[in-house]
Amino acid sequence: MEATATVHQDPTLTEAEEVARGAGVDPDRGLTSQEAAARLAEHGPNELTASEQEPAWRRFLRQFADPLIYLLLAAIAISLVAWIAEGATGVPIDALVIIVIVLANAILGFVQENKAADAVAALADMTATRAHVLRDGRLTEVPSSELVPGDILALGEGDAVGADARLLTASALRVQESSLTGESEAVEKSPAALPGEVPLGDRRNMVYKGTAVARGVGRAVVTATGMGTEMGRIATLLERTEDEPSPLQTEIAKISKMLGLLVIAIAIVVMGALAIINGVSSLSEAVEILLMGVSLAVAAVPEGLPAILSLVLAIGVQAMAKRNAVMKNLHSVETLGAVSVICSDKTGTLTRNEMTLKEVVTASGRVRLSGIGYAPVGDVELDGDPGSVAFEARRVLAAGSLANNAQLSRNEGVWEIQGDPTEAAFLVAQHKLEGTAERVRGYVRGGEAPFDSDRKLMSVLGRHAAEDLTRVFTKGAPDILLERCVAEQVGETTRELTDARRDELAAVVEELSRKGYRTLGVAWREAESDDLDDFDEAAEHDLVYAGVVAIIDPPREEAAQAIAEAHRAGIKTVMITGDHPVTAARIAADLGITSPGDSASAVTGREIEKLDDAGLQELVRTTSVYARVSPEHKLRIVDALQANQLIVSMTGDGVNDAPALKTADIGVAMGITGTEVTKEAAEMILGDDNYSTIVAAVRQGRVIFDNIKKFIRFLLSSNMGEVATVFLGVVLGSFIGLADPGNPGATVVPLLATQILWINLITDSGPALAMGVDPEIDDVMARRPRGYSDRIIDRHMWARIIAIGAVMGIVNLIIFDLCLPGGLFGGLEALAGPEQQLAVARTTVFTALVFMQLFNALNSRSDYGSAFSHLFTNRWLWGSFALAIVLQVLVVEVPFLQDAFGTAPLDIAHWALAIGAGVAVMAFEEVSKAIRRALARGSRPAA
Template sequence: MATPRSAQPSSVAAPAGLPFDPSVRAADDVARELGVDPSVGLNEAEAARRLAADGPNQLRSRPPVPLWRKVLDQFRDPLVALLLVAVAISVTVWWVEGAEGVPVDAVVIAAIVVLNAVLGLVQESKAEGAVAALRSMTEASSTVLRDGRRVTARSTELVRGDVLMLTEGDAVGADARLLSATALRVQESSLTGESEAVLKDAAVLAAPAPLGDRFDMVYKGTAVAQGVGRAVVVATGMDTEMGAIAELLDATDEEVTPLQREISRVSKVLGLTVIGIAAVVMVLAAVVNDVRTASDLVTVLLLGVSLAVAAVPEGLPAILSVVLAVGVQSMARRNAVVKKLHSAETLGSASVIASDKTGTLTKNEMTIQRVFTASGEVTLTGVGYRPDGEARTGGDGVGQPLTDEQLVREVSMVLGGGSLANDAQLVERDGEWTVQGDPTEAAFLVAAHKLTGTVDRVAGFERRGEVPFTSERKMMSALVDPPGDGAWALVTKGAPDVLLPRCTEIQVGDRTVPLDEERRARALGDVERLSQQAYRTLGVAYRRVAEGLGAQGLEEHESDLVYLGVVGIIDPPRPEVAAAVAEARRAGIRVMMITGDHPVTATRIAGDLGIVEPGARAVSGTELDGLDAEGLRETTRTVSVYARVAPQNKLQIVDALQADGHVVAMTGDGVNDAPALKTADIGVAMGITGTEVTKESAKMILGDDNFATIVAAVRQGRIIFDNIKKFLRYLLSSNMGEVFTVLLGVVLAGVVGLEGAAGGEAVVVPLLATQILWINLVTDSGPALAMGVDPETDDVMARPPRGINDRIIDARMWTGVLTIGFVMGVATLLTIDIFLPGGLVEGTDSLTVARTAGFTTLVLAQLFNVLNSRSETTSAFHRMFTGRWLWAAIGLGLVLQIAVVQVPSSRSPSGRLASTSRTGASRSRWPRPCSGSTSSASWSGAHGIPAGWRR
C-alpha cells in the first residue's frame, strides 16, 4: 500500500550541534560524525559526559509562577484599582472627620477586593490541578544500546550518539537517523497532522526534504506503529523538531481575552463617570445651598466624595469572579477544563472555530467502510475500533442487511484474508477497544467481527511465513496453514494498482473465474470510485500453494493470484461532530478545518460533517505561502478547509482571521498546533491525545477530546456573558437610582419639602450614607450573585456571536441604566415628599419617617429591578419564576429590609430607621465632622455609621 506523504514545509536545516543535515547523509557517516559504533553504542561513561555537556533531553519549561506574583496579578484589573482608590478616599474622609469608630466603607470595599483575589487564586489553583491530572503519570523510557547491551534508559537521559532500538508501541525519545528499518511505520500526526502512519526507510534521501517526507528520520514525540528499527540520536531537548516548535511557541504573544479588554474599558468609563458625578453633585450642592463658609465647603466636598464612592459597584469584581468560577465549574463537569477565569466567556464570543482534523473531528481510528467484490458492493456500519456494526448492501449504508450468500462469501474472504495478512492486534480491556500495531491493518480485524462467521472462518490459521510490506513492493503476503487438512495459502494485500497485475483469476462466490479484461476494468473502476471519495484503498488476493512450502522464496509465488476484492478505509468523523457543527452554524459560528492530511481526504471529511458543501475547495500550505497579507485575508474569508499545512501556516490563518475582526478558537492536539493555540483568542487542547506542549499553551483543555464538548462550552460561555450583562445592568441601574435620588434631592430639596424639614441645614440630602451603604450591601450582593448563576432565559445559540467591537455596556444598555435609575430616583423622592410637610404633596411626618419610607421604596425598587434586568428585550414577567436563586435573593433582601426597619436593635426609639444627629438640633446633615456621642440604639445621621460599630 502506498503511504501518502506529507508535503507540509518545514525547516531542513541541520540539528544544532551537527554541521550537516543527517537525512541526506549515509547512516554510517552520521554515526561516525557522532563518534559511535552502531553495533556497540556508547559506553555509560561517555553517555554521562554528553548528558552533562548537553543537558537533559527535555523541552525547556517555564519556571513556576511564585505565589506573590499570582497574588499581585489578581490586583491588576483596572476595576480593582478603582476600588482601591475608593478605599483610599474612604479612609481619607474617615480621617478628616476625626478618625472615630471604624471606616466601614473602606473595610467593606477592601474585604470585597480581597475576596475577589482569593476567588481568582482558588479557581486558578483548581484549573492547574485539573491540568496536572490530565498528564501522564508515567515517565517515558527508551531502549538503547550501551556497551553492546540493550538497556532501558529514561528518555530524558538520551544523548546524541545513542543508538535507539525501536519496536512496535515504542515512543520515539529523540530525533534520530535510521540505521536500519524493517516494515517500520511511525505515527507522526503530533508533528505533521497526518493521520496515517509513515513508512520509514534507512536509505539516504537524494535531497533535503520537508519534515513529513524525511523517511530516513524519526522524531521525538512520535510513536512506532509497526515494525522494528535502529536509529542513532542526532538531536535532543530543544534541538529537536519538537523543541523548534516550542521555541516558536515562546516567541508567540499571548492575547488578552475580549472580556478582559471590555472590563478594562468599563472600569475606565466607570472611573470617569464617578469623577463626573462627584463634580456635578459638589457644584450643584454649592450653588443650590448657597455655600459660603469654609465649614460648609468641606461638607460639600465630603458629600461629593462619599457619593462617588457609593456610586462605584464595589461588588462587581468579586461577583464577576464568582460568576466566571461557577461557569468554569459547569464547563469542567462537561469535560472542558478552563485554565483562566476570563477565558470562560471568550469561547462564548467565538465567531470562528479553527479545528484540527485527526483525533478532533475524526476518531483517529482507521475504519473499513466499503467493500467491493465481483458480485457487488457492501457498506460496513459502525466506526472506530469497537467491533460493532453490520454489513449492508449498497454504497450508502441504508440498504438491507447483507443476505446474498454469494456476496457474503466474497466479502467474508476479503475481510478474512486481510485479517490473516496482518501484524496488528485488537485488544479489549474494561469495555474499551484498542489496537496494537498499524491502524490500517487493525481495520481488517475490526471489520471481520461485523460479518457473521468471518472470525470463525480464519480462527485456527497458523502463519508459516511472511513477506513484509516495503515502500517498493507496496504489498505484504502471509503464508498460512488452515486447521485440519486444508490446503496452505499465500494471502496477499496491498495497493490495488500493484496487486491487480499479479492476479489472473477472480473469486465469484465459491468458485474462481478468469480475470478477463471486462472484470479487470470493473475492478479498477471500483478502486477509482473509492479514491474519488477520499477512501484509502487496499486490495486482497490469494493463491493455494503446496503444503509445507518453506518461508524462503515466497516472493516467487506472489503471482497468478486470485483477486478477492478491494476495501475503502477512512479515518471516520466522530459521530457527534456533525450535530455539533450544525449547532455551531446555527449560532453563527464558522467552523474551519486545518489539517496536515491530504486535500481530498480533508474535503471529504469536511463535507460529511457539514463544514463545507460537498466538492468544496481546499487550500494547501504551499498556496498559503504564496499569498500576501490581503490575499491571505481574502482566502480565509471564503475557504474553510486547509490541508497539508505547516505550523507557520496555522499561525498565518489565525492572524488573518483576527485581523478581520474575528474571535478565534483554535483546537488541536499535536505539538505543531501549539503556537496557533497560544495566538488564538482561546486555544483548546485535547486532554487525552494532546501533547504536553499543546496543553501548556492552551487556555482550555477538553478532557474527552470531543468536539461536541466545544460547542457545549460555547453555549456555557454565552450564558456566562448574558449573566455578566444581567448583573452589570442591575448593579449600574440600581446604583444610578441612588445617585439620582441624592442628586435630584439636593437640587430639588425645596420642591419635595426637604429644605423645610431640615431645620436650617447647610446641605440637605434625602438619604443617609448608612442607608446607601446598606442598600449596596443588601441589594447588590445577593441578587447580583443570583443573576450570575441564572439559567438560560433565551436560546443563546439562536443569535450570532457578538462582534469584537461590540461593547458589553453599549449605548442601548446605558440608556436603560440611566432611565431605570432616573425612575428609581423620582419614585424615591416622591415617596419622601408624600411624608413631609410642604412640597408637591402635603404630609405630616418627620424627616426620619420620610427618609425611612424613601429608603424602603428604593430597596423595593431595586429588588424588582432584579427581574427587570434579566433581559433588555422582554418584560420582567417573562419566565419570571425560572430562577430559584433569584427569588431566594429577593426574599432574603425583603426579610433583611423589614428587619433593619422594624427590629428594635436596628431602629431608633421612634420606630423607624433614625436620622437623628449627635446634637439633636441637626437631623439631616451628611456628611459632617464627628463630635459628641450617639445612642447605641440609633443610626448616626452625621456620619452614617451604626453607633454600635463605633468605638
Template sequence: MQPDAQTPAPAEPPLRQDDPSLMPADSVLQQARTDQTRGLDSAEAARRLAQDGPNALDTQAPVPGWRKFLRQFHDPLIYLLLAAIAITLGAWAIEGYAGWPVDAIVIAAVVLLNALIGYLQEAKAENAAAALARMTEVTAGVMRDGELMRVPSQQLVRGDILVLAEGDAIGADARLLQANALRVQEASLTGESEAVLKDAAVLQAPASLGDRLNMVYKGTAVAGGTGLAVVTATGMGTEMGAIAHMLAAEKEDDTPLQKEVRHIGRMLGIAVIVIAVAVIGTLLFVGHVHTLQGVVTALLFGVSLAVAAVPEGLPAILSLVLALGVQRMAEHKAIVKKLSSVETLGSASVICTDKTGTLTKSEMTVERVTSASGESHVTGVGYAPEGQVQHEGAELQQGPLHSEHRAILTGGSLASNATLRECEGNWEIQGDPTEAALLVAERKLGVDGARTERFERVAEIPFDSERKLMSVIVRDKQQQRTLLVTKGAPDVLLQRCTHVRVGDGVQALEDTHVEQAQRDIEAMSGDALRTLAVGYRVLPEDAPAQPTPELEHDLVLAGMVGIIDPPRPEAAQAIAEARAAGVRVIMITGDHPRTAQRIATDLGIIEAGDTVLTGDALDELLSLGDAALAKAVRSTSVYARVAPEHKLRIVEALQTDGHIVAMTGDGVNDAPALKSADIGVAMGVTGTEVTKEAARMILADDNFATIVQAVREGRGIFSNIRKFLRYLLSSNMGEVLTVFLGVIGAGVIGLTAADGHGPAGALVLPLLATQILWINLITDSAPALALGMDPPSANTMRRPPRKLGDRVIDGAMWSGVIQTGLVMALATLLTIDWFLPGGLLEGGQDLTTARTAGFTVLVLAQLFNCFNVRSEDSSAFRGLGSNPWLWGAVLLSVLLQVAVVHVSWLNTAFGTTPLTLAQWGWCAVMASTVLWHGELRKLVRGALRQRA
C-alpha cells in the same frame, strides 16, 4: 569510518542544510559522519549531545505561583478599585481616623477574593491538563558501538542509526536507509488519517511533508513493518521544532471578554471622575456651603458617592460566574485553562476544525464489503466491535453472500499482524489501523472465535511497496490443508486471480467478474473509501518450506472491502446545531481532498459537489496577495492537504474579516493556528502536549459535540454577564441620581433643615453615606451573583453570534440603565417628598422617617429590578421560578433591610427608624414602579421591532 572520539569539536564542519530526501542514502551517511552497521560510538554520541543539546523542544520556564497570583490584579477594574481604596483611606485620614474605614476594607476584601478565585481556577485547570498528559518516557532503538540498544529519545543525536519496529515512537527526523513494509502514522504532524507506506528510495523532486516517503519524523509512530534510518535533525531542528518556532512567534491576544472588561474599566473610571466633580460642584454651589467644614463635608460626600458608584463587586462576581461556568463545562469534559476564555466560545462565529480525531474517531472502520454475489454494509464505527454486517438494511443471514463475506473478512484478518483487545471498557489496537479494521468487522460478523480455533499461522510474506501485497500461510485444521491468504491493492491482486469465490464454491474468473469487481472498486473509491482485496489458494503438500512472493498466483478472489476513518456519530448533530446558531464550521485537514470532501458532506459542512481547496491552491492564492485569500475563505469551508502555515493564514484571514475564530485540533501541526485563534481547543486524549500547551481549552473526551455544548455555555455566560451588568449599573445609577437630583431639588421636595436637623438653609442629603454603603452591600453582591447563575434561555442557540465590534454595554443597554436609574431616583425622592412636610406632596413625618422610607424604596426598587433585567425582551413574569438562587438572594436582602429598619442598634448606625406596615406597603408600591416601567419599555420595544 568514524572520526576519532578525541577529535576537537572545532575541526568538525557543520552539517549542510541539504534536503536529505533528495540525497542518496550513502551521501546522507557521509554527511552525518556515521556508519550504517555500527552507528556512532558512545563517546561521539555524547560529544554531539553536548554540542547540539538534548533532542527536545524549547519550553517556557514555569511561571512562579506568586507571579500568577499578582497577574490576577492586571485588570482595569481592579486598578479602579485600588484607586477607590486609596481615596477612601485618604478621606478617612482627613476625618481624623475616626472608626474603621469599612468601605476601604470591604473593597480590599473584594479585590483579594477576586484574585484568589482567578488564581485557584487557573491552578485547577493546569492540574487537570497535566493529569491528561501521558507522562511516559519515549525511548528509541539505536545502534551504538555496533550494538542495538534503547536510549531515551532526548539523547538522540544527528547521525544516530534508528532501528524501527512496529509500535515504536519515532524520536527524531531521519532519512530511511531500509524500509520493509514500513508504515508510519503521521496524523499528528500532517493530518493524514491512514498510515503512510514508506520507501527508502531517493525522491526525484522536492515534495510536501506528507509525501516525503523516504523520511520519518519526530512525534510520529510506526504502525507496521521495520526500517533503518539515520537521524538528520533533532530538537528544534526537526519538523516539529519548526512548528514550535512558529508557535513561539505567535502572540497570544486577549480574549474578547478581556478587551470588553478593559473598555468597561476605562468607562467607569471616566464616570467616577465626572460623578465626583459634578456632585462636589453641586453640593458647593447649590447647597450654600460657606464654611471650611462644609467644604470638607461636600468633598468627602462627593468622593464617597463616586466610590459607591463603582460596582466594586463586579470583578469578583465576574470571576465567580466564569468559574461556575468553567465547572459546568468541566462536567461536560471541557477543561478551560483561563477564566476569561469561557465566554469567547460563546462569541465564536467560526469554528475551524481538524478532521482526523476531531470530527472523525481516528479509528479506521470497514464500511462496505463486496463480492461476486453482491455487497453488504457494516454498521458501527471505531474499534469497538459493536454493529452488524447488513444486506439491504437487515442483518446478513446465512447463504451465499454470508459465506463469501465471511471468507473476505476472515482472510483479511488472517493476513494481519494487528491485535485488538478490551482494556477497562475501551477497545485498543496494536499495529496497523487498517488491519485492525478487518478484525473489528470480522467480530461484527460473529466469526472471530471460529477463525482462531480453525486456522494456525505458519509463515508470512511481508508487505512490499512494489508488490503492494501481503500474504500469510496458514494451516486449516478443520479441512487438513494449507492455504496462502493474500490481501492488498485490488488492481494488483485481481491480476493474480484465476478463480472467484461464489457462495461456498469456486468458479473460473470470467470477464464479467472482473468488470463487476472494477465497478465496485470505482464506486468505493468515489465514496472516498480505501479499498483492499482478499484472495487465497490451496497450497500443494510439496510447497517450499520458505515461502516467497512467487507463490502469489492462481488465487481465488474472495472480494473487497472499503475502509474509512468515519465521522463521529454525534458530530453531524453538533454541526447542525452550530449552523442553526449562526456559527460557521470549517474543516482544515492534511488528509486527501476526496476523503475530506466525503467526510464534510456526510457531516453537513458542505453540500455534495462543493469545492475543496488544497494546499497547492492556497499557495497560488497567497502568491496573489491577501485579498485573494480573504475572498476564498469567505466561501470555502473545506481545506485539504494543507501545511501548518496554511492553517495559520486561514485563521488570520478569518480574523481580519471580523470573525471570532475557535480552532480545534490534536496534532502538532495544529498548534500555531490554535495559539493564533481567539480560542484554541485541543484534544485531551489524542492531542499532543505541544497542542495542549498552545490551546486555551482542552476537550477531555475529544468530542466535537462538546465544543458546541461549550458554545451554548459560553453564550449563556455572556448573557448572564449582561444581566448583572445591567443590574449593577442601573442600581448604582439610581443611587447617584437620587443624591444628585435630591440636592438640586431639595427645596422642591421639602428636603431642608428647618426641623432642627441643622442650621436653616444648610445642606440636607436625601441619603446618608452609610445608607449608600449598606445598599451596595445587600444589593450588589448576592442578587448580582444569582443573576450570573441564571439558566440559558430556550433561544440561546437560535441567535446569531455577537459581532466582533459589538460592546457588552451597548447604546441600548446604556439607555435602559439611565432610564431605570432615573425611575429609581424619582420613586425614592417622591417617597421622601410624600413623607416630609412641604414640597410637592404634603406629608407629616420627620426627616429620619422620610429618609428611612426613601432608603427602603431604593433597596426594594433594586430588588424588583433583579427580575426586570433577566431579559431585554421577555416579560419579567416569564420563568419566575427557573432561578431559585435569585429568589433566595432577594429574600436575604429583604430580611437584611427589615433588620436595618427595625433593629435598634442598626437604627443608630445607619440613621434609620422603624416603619409601620402601611409605610412598608407604600414603599413596596413605589419601588415596583421600576418593574412596571421595565414591562412597558419591553412592550414598546417589541411593537417598534414588529413595525420595523
C-alpha cells in the same frame, strides 16, 4: 524493590542498554508501580518550581490597593481627625462604619479571588500534559508530573515529551525542539551513543522536557525530571509573562475609567453645591461633605466587577468541563460564544469512531465481513473465486495489520483498542479470516515510515524468518497509493498495472465511497535489504497493489441534531477530512451539512492548491465540504474564513493540525484521539471528541456571555441610580423647596455616605454573582453570532442603563418630596415628628433604593423577555435577595445600627412606599421591553 535510579555518567556518551541498567529498569517491562511511587516520593513531582506563592495575608492586603479604597481610607482618617479635634466625645460612628464596610468589601474580594483561583487551578489539572509509559510490563498513560527517573517513555507523533530521556529505540523519529534551542526545524533522532560531548541542539540521542514529537516513534529512559531537566536549568528564562487582557477586560477597564472620571466630576459638583448653599462652619461639616463626595465616587464605580467577572467565568467554564468541553483560558469563552463557523474533522467528531472493516475488494472478487465494533468475531462471505480471493484478502489484511501501531486487547471480557481506530479495524478483521492472524505472527517488524498527513501513507519493513523473505508493507489513501504501484496481486501471482486497470480500481474506490465507506489501499513489495533498521519512506515505490478495504464509521445521531441547532444559531458547519471526496460529500449530506442547493461534491486539497488567496476567500463563502486536505490546506481555509470577517472554530487531533488550531479563533483539540501537541495549541479540549459537544459549548458560551452582560447592566444601572438619587436630591431639592425641619434653608441630602456604601455592599456582589450563574433565559441559539466589532455595552445597553438610573433618581426624589415638608407633594411628613422627618425621609429613600436595585436585578435577566418569565429558576438570586432584605430590615429597625447608619424605624406606609418604588422600576422596564418586542416584531438582535 528495584534499585533506585543512579545515572552518574553522561547518558549521551553511554550505550542505551547501559543507561537503562544504571537507571535500574528493564526496558521491556518498565518500572513497577511500587518503585515508581517510591521514586516519586524521593525525587518529587516532575514540575518546574513555581515562583513563590503569594501568602494569604499579602493577597488580603492587596484588596486595599485600589484608588477608590484609598479615598475611603483617607475619608476614615479625616473623620477621625475631625472627631479628635472636636473633643473625641462619643463614638466616631462614621469612621467605624466605613472601616467595617471597607473590611467587608476586602473579605468579599479576597474570597471571590480565592474561589476563582481554585477554579482555574482545577481547570489546569484537567488540561495537564500526559505521557505514555511502560509500567508493570504494560503501556499506560500517566500525568507528566508523575514521571520519575528510570521510567520508559513510549513516544509517538504528537506527544509532548514529559521529561529529559535517553533514547532506547527510534523509528523515523523527529522532535520539534524550538522551545529549548530555538531551532525551527524538527531534529532527527537516533539511539546511537555520541562519540563526544556536543552542544544541546546536537544531542541526537536525547529528548527533552517541553519539546514535542513531530513524527515517528521511539522509546526512551527518563534521566532527569523537574528542575533537573534542561528546561529546569533555564527556568528563569521561562518566567510566565503577564497575560494580555481580553477584549472584554479591556472594555470593562475603559468603562470603569470613564465612569470614574464622570463620577468624580459629579461628586465635585455635589460637594461644591453643598458647600455653597449650606456653608461650612465647622470641621465636622467639611468632613461630612467630603465623605458624601467620596462615597458617591465609590458607589458609582463597580470596583468589584473584575473579581466577579473572573469568578463567573471560572464557574461557567467548570460547568462546561463537566460536559466534556474543557476551556484552557477563561476569557476564550467570550470568543466561543461569537463563533460563526465550526470547521470539524469527520472521523470520530461527526461519526462514532467505531471503525469496522466490512469489505476487502481484490482483483479476484470481494470478501464481506460481518460483525461490528472491536470484538474479533463475525462471518466471512466470499464473492469470486474462493481460493484466489481468499489468498488476496489474507494478504491485504496481513499487510494492513503489520503496517499498524494500534493494539487490540481483552480486558475483563471487553475488547478494547489503543491507538488509531482505523488501524485497529485491520487487527479485528485479521482474526475473522482464517489463517491471517497466523500469517501476521510469522513476521518480525522492523523499520517504519510513520503515517504522514502530507504523504497519506504508512509503511513498515517485515521479515518472515520461516520463509526467508523481507517485505515492505504500505497502506494509505488508495489514489495516492496507486501512484506508487506498478503491479497488482492476482491470486498468488502479480500482473502489470495498466491505465485501464487503474481506472477500474479508481471506479471501485468511487463506488465504495458513495456508500459512505472510508477506503484504504494496501500494497507490498520485496525489500532490497534484510537489514530491518535500514528503512524510510524512500522505499515506497514500485509497489504491488493488493487491494482496497471498506471501513464504515456511522455518523453520530446527535451530530445531525447539533448541526441543525448550529444552523439555527447562524453558525455554518464545515467538514474538513482526509477521506475520499465522494465519501465526504455523502456523509455531509446525511448529516445535513449540505443541502440540495449546495455543491454536489467536496472541494479537494489539490483544487485548493490551484487557488490564490483571493480565490480561496471567494470559495469558502459557499463551500461546506473539503476532502483529501493536508494540514497546510486547513491553515489556508482558516485564514480565508477569517479574511471574510468570520470567527472560526477548528478541530484537530494530529501534530500537524497545531498551526491551524493556533490560528483559529477557537482551536478545539480531541481529548481522546488528540495528540498532546494539539491539546497544547488548542483553546478547548473535547473530552468525548463529539461535534455536538462543540455546539453545546457554544450555547454555554453564549449563556455565560449573556450572564456577564446581565450583571454588568445591573451593576452599572444600579450604581447610576445611586448617583442620580444624590445628584437630583442636592441639585433639585432646593429648587423645588425641600426643607430640613431641623435646619431651615439648608440643602437636604437624600442619602448619607454610610448608607451609600451599605447599598453597594449588600446589593452589588450577591445578586451580581447569582446572575452570573443564571440559567438560559432567552433562547441564545435563536440569534446570529456576534461580530468582531460588536461591543458588550452598545448604545442600546447604555440607553437602558441611563434610563433606569434616571428613573431611580426621579422616583427617589418624589419619595423624598413626599416625606419632607415643602416641595411639590408632601403628605407623609405628618406621620413623623419634626425631629425625625429627615431621618425617616432618608431611611425611606435608602430602603427604596435597595428594593429598586433588587427589582432591577430581575429586570436585567433578559434584554427583551419579561421579568416574570423564568422567575424562580435561579435559587441563588432569590437567596441573595432574602439576605439583602434581612440585612436592610436590621439596619432600619435595630437601634445600634440606626445610630451607625443614620436610619429611623419605618411604619407600614413608608415600607410600602419603599417597596412600591421597586415595583415602579420593574413596571417601567416591563413597559419598555414590551415596546421593544413590538418594534422588533419578535426578532432577536445579536447579543
